[in-house]
Amino acid sequence: MTAANGRLFVSDGNAVAVLGTDGVTQKSVTGMFGARDVLASPSGDRVYVALSQAGAIAVIDTGTLAEVARYTTGECPVHLAFAGSRLFYGAGCDQWDGTIGSVDAATGTGLQTVETPDMYSAPLLAGAGNTLVAGVGGISSGPVYTYTVDGATVTGLAHKDTGGSLDRVSVSPDGKKVATAAGSPYHLAQYDAATMSVAGSFDTGAYPADVAYSHGGTMIGGGVDSTYGPGGNIVAFDVVAGTQVLSGNAHPKAAYNRPGPVSGTLTWSADDTRLYAILDDFTGRAEQPHIYYLAKGFETIPAPAVTTTRLTLVQPATAGAKVRATATVAGHPGVTVRFVRTSPAGNATVTARTNSAGAATVDIPAPAGGAVTAYYDGDDSNKASSAKVAYKTVTTTAVTVTGQYKTVNKVAYFHDKKNVVIKVAVSSPVAGRKINAALQGKSGGKWQTLQTKVFTLDASGRYYIGLVTANKRVPYRVVVKFTGDAYGKPSSATGRTLTIR
Numbered sequence: 001m002t003a004a005n006g007r008l009f010v011s012d013g014n015a016v017a018v019l020g021t022d023g024v025t026q027k028s029v030t031g032m033f034g035a036r037d038v039l040a041s042p043s044g045d046r047v048y049v050a051l052s053q054a055g056a057i058a059v060i061d062t063g064t065l066a067e068v069a070r071y072t073t074g075e076c077p078v079h080l081a082f083a084g085s086r087l088f089y090g091a092g093c094d095q096w097d098g099t100i101g102s103v104d105a106a107t108g109t110g111l112q113t114v115e116t117p118d119m120y121s122a123p124l125l126a127g128a129g130n131t132l133v134a135g136v137g138g139i140s141s142g143p144v145y146t147y148t149v150d151g152a153t154v155t156g157l158a159h160k161d162t163g164g165s166l167d168r169v170s171v172s173p174d175g176k177k178v179a180t181a182a183g184s185p186y187h188l189a190q191y192d193a194a195t196m197s198v199a200g201s202f203d204t205g206a207y208p209a210d211v212a213y214s215h216g217g218t219m220i221g222g223g224v225d226s227t228y229g230p231g232g233n234i235v236a237f238d239v240v241a242g243t244q245v246l247s248g249n250a251h252p253k254a255a256y257n258r259p260g261p262v263s264g265t266l267t268w269s270a271d272d273t274r275l276y277a278i279l280d281d282f283t284g285r286a287e288q289p290h291i292y293y294l295a296k297g298f299e300t301i302p303a304p305a306v307t308t309t310r311l312t313l314v315q316p317a318t319a320g321a322k323v324r325a326t327a328t329v330a331g332h333p334g335v336t337v338r339f340v341r342t343s344p345a346g347n348a349t350v351t352a353r354t355n356s357a358g359a360a361t362v363d364i365p366a367p368a369g370g371a372v373t374a375y376y377d378g379d380d381s382n383k384a385s386s387a388k389v390a391y392k393t394v395t396t397t398a399v400t401v402t403g404q405y406k407t408v409n410k411v412a413y414f415h416d417k418k419n420v421v422i423k424v425a426v427s428s429p430v431a432g433r434k435i436n437a438a439l440q441g442k443s444g445g446k447w448q449t450l451q452t453k454v455f456t457l458d459a460s461g462r463y464y465i466g467l468v469t470a471n472k473r474v475p476y477r478v479v480v481k482f483t484g485d486a487y488g489k490p491s492s493a494t495g496r497t498l499t500i501r
Contacts, residue, residue, distance in 0.1 A: 001265040001278055002047060004040035005062035008267065008276060009047045011035035016049055016058075018065055021274065027065050032058055037125075037264065039080040041105075044270060050077040050089055057089060057108070071108030074101050076122065081171075083127035084149035088114070090134060092122030100125070100134055102154070114154045116145065124168060128213075129175030131157075131193050135166050142166035142182050146193050160196035162189060167209045167263040172239075173217040181211035181222060181263075188222045188237070202237040202244070210266040210277065219245065221268065221275050223261030233261055234277055246275070304383045307332065311374040311387035319394045319427050322363040327374035327387065329358045335376060343370025344430045344487065368428045369393045369487025393428040395488040397435070399480050399495030400425070412498040417470040422495060426482050429461025435482050437465060442475035442497070449479075472500045 001010045007026065008019040016029040016038060034053025040062075041048070049058040051070075057077060059069035071087070079090035087105040092098040098119030104110045116123070116134065123134040132147040132154065141161040147154050165183030172179075177199060178191045188202040188211050202220060210223030214236075221236045236246035259281035267276045307329060314324035327337045334353055337360045341348045345368035352360040364372060371390040378384035403419040405412040414420050424435060439451045455463045470476060475497050484490035 001267050001276065002038045002040040003267045003269050003276065004044040004047050006270075007062065009038045009040070009049075009060070009062075010265070010278065011038050011049065014053075016047075016060065021269070021276075029060055029065060029067065031067070036078045037080045039082070042082070048080055048087060050080050052076050052078050057087065057103070059108075069108060071103050073103065073111065074099065074113070077101070078122035079125040081125035081127035081132060083132035083147075083175075084130050084151065086149060086152065088125055088127060088132055090123035090125045092119070096120055098123050098136065102152075110152060112152055114147070117143075124166065126169045126171045126178075127175075128171040128173050131171055131175030131178075133169050133171050133178050133193070135162070135169040135180065137166045140164045142180070144169060144178065144180060144191075144196065146178060146196060157194055158196035160191065162191075165207075168211050168266075170211045170213050170220070172213045173215060177213075177239075179211045179213065179220055181208040183207050188220060190220070190239075200242060202235075202242065204235055209263045210261055212266045212268060213239075214268045214272040215270065216272050219272065221246075221266055223263070223266045223277050225260035233259070233279070234266075234275060236275060304378065304381055307376060307378065307382050307385040309337070309374055309376045309385040309387045311372065311389050313372060313389045313391050315391050316366050316393050319396045321366065321394065323366045323372060323391050324361065324363050325372045325374065325389075326359060326361040327354075327376075328360075329354055329376045329385070332358050332376070332382070335379075338375040338377070339364060340373045340375065341366070341370060342373070343368045345370070345428075366391065366393055366428075368430050369485075390486070392484075392486070393488050395482060395484075395491040396427045397480055397482050397491040397493040398425045398427075399423070399478055399493045401496050401498055405498065410496065411475065412496055414498060414500050417467040417500050420467045420470070420498060420500075422465040422478050424455070424457070424463045424465060424478075424480050426457060426461045426488070426491065428488050429457070429459060430485070430487050431457070431459035433457045433461065433482065433485060433488075435463065435480050438479045438481075439467075440477050440479055441471075442477075447477070467500075470500045475499050 010017045014033050016032050018027040036050045036052050039048045047060045057071040061068045076093040077089040077091045081088045086102040088102040098121050100114040119136050120139050126133045130149045135144045142163045144162050145159050146157040162180045163182040163184050168181045170179045178193045180189045186206045190200040192199045204224045207225045209225050212221045224233050259279035262278040265278040310328045312326050333356045339350045341364050350362045352362050354360045369392045373388040375386045400423045403421045405414045438449045440447045441450045457463050477497050478495040481492040
């Protein structure tokens with residue numbers, strides 16, 4: 001992408017899309033077979049397009065938006081740059097056949113080839129003044145070569161291996177500095193063009209994917225695949241001071257799902273007041289795997305706004321009921337809220353989108369008590385916020401008499417106290433719960449407590465009680481009380497009457 005005459009020119013398959021600075025397409029210039037790099041002339045009245053499938057460079061008038069010339073080149077031109085009076089192109093059809101050629105920028109005549117070392121692919125190019133820079137992507141060393149141009153003569157200056165996965169090179173307007181963006185290191189690197197000695201760096205975080213000096217040379221812009229880092233995906237620095245002057249998340253999505261800039265599309269407006277880039281939102285969907293956005297902006301990015309998430313719970317009203325959670329993110333309709341249930345029974349996550357009032361409601365299974373936390377993850381313009389509320393389940397306590405017995409008139413008759421097994425269970429089980437068990441005997445028509453003891457339930461909410469002592473022909477029963485805890489409400493139960501014959 002390049003900017004010229006108040007418009008943006010974007011290579012798009014076999015065409016060049018002409019956009020207004022608002023991102024609206026004004027025209028598609030067709031017949032641009034294999035359109036790759038686009039480059040604006042210094043005056044802005046022409047845009048040059050590398051036609052990789054036509055062995056040519058097309059020239060578009062930026063006023064009429066019509067093709068006015070076509071320069072013949074070698075095969076597969078991909079990248080373009082001006083240096084001196086020449087228009088250079090980096091070409092390459094296959095691996096290890098990268099070459100550099102040039103033509104007279106004004107007429108397209110005088111086709112020449114630059115002698116270079118073996119290159120893995122079509123070299124990345126940048127130029128300014130009499131300086132030409134060529135970088136080789138796709139290999140771990142990331143070699144960069146600099147040249148000086150005098151008429152049709154191209155003389156090598158310096159070479160340096162700059163880092164892995166080189167994505168883009170740029171030259172300062174005076175031709176004295178070279179900048180690179182690569183998968184590593186995690187910064188925009190700057191070098192002296194004549195010697196390729198290090199001349200500063202600008203930290204971006206992982207992974208810088210594009211770089212471009214401003215027209216005035218006072219700033220350097222970068223595109224960053226910030227899916228992998230905490231910073232913005234469009235950044236800019238003051239070249240002299242080294243300070244960052246722009247850190248923008250150029251699309252309002254959370255960091256883990258932020259579209260990344262397309263290498264080679266970072267473009268300054270002619271007056272350096274705007275910095276543009278094309279962003280690629282990879283969806284993974286077969287019907288539309290990529291969605292592209294135009295990012296624009298060069299103002300102080302406001303700090304993300306503070307948000308407030310409020311959460312209310314409808315406590316379970318019956319045993320086994322779900323907990324109803326309603327989260328409200330004020331002023332944020334259509335955003336995603338994560339509801340995370342934490343409890344001794346395990347964790348669970350449910351997501352929902354807020355309605356027009358900023359509210360989202362879900363019903364969450366509640367096998368045990370615990371807490372629900374509602375998270376709004378925020379985005380580039382809004383801070384994350386959350387709210388947490390605890391809940392308790394309704395419990396039921398059951399006392400079951402088991403073992404070998406005979407029932408007469410609802411009374412369980414046992415031959416021996418050793419045969420008596422009393423199972424206690426409390427629903428919504430939580431390991432380590434305490435219950436109070438009272439052994440009662442009936443005398444004179446009244447139940448009297450003979451013994452009490454505290455028992456600890458297992459992880460399934462159960463405990464088995466036996467009788468150590470018991471008199472024959474005396475009615476007994478066990479009364480159990482669960483007094484409640486942080487996870488469940490109180491409940492109690494009374495077991496059936498039993499007697500030892």
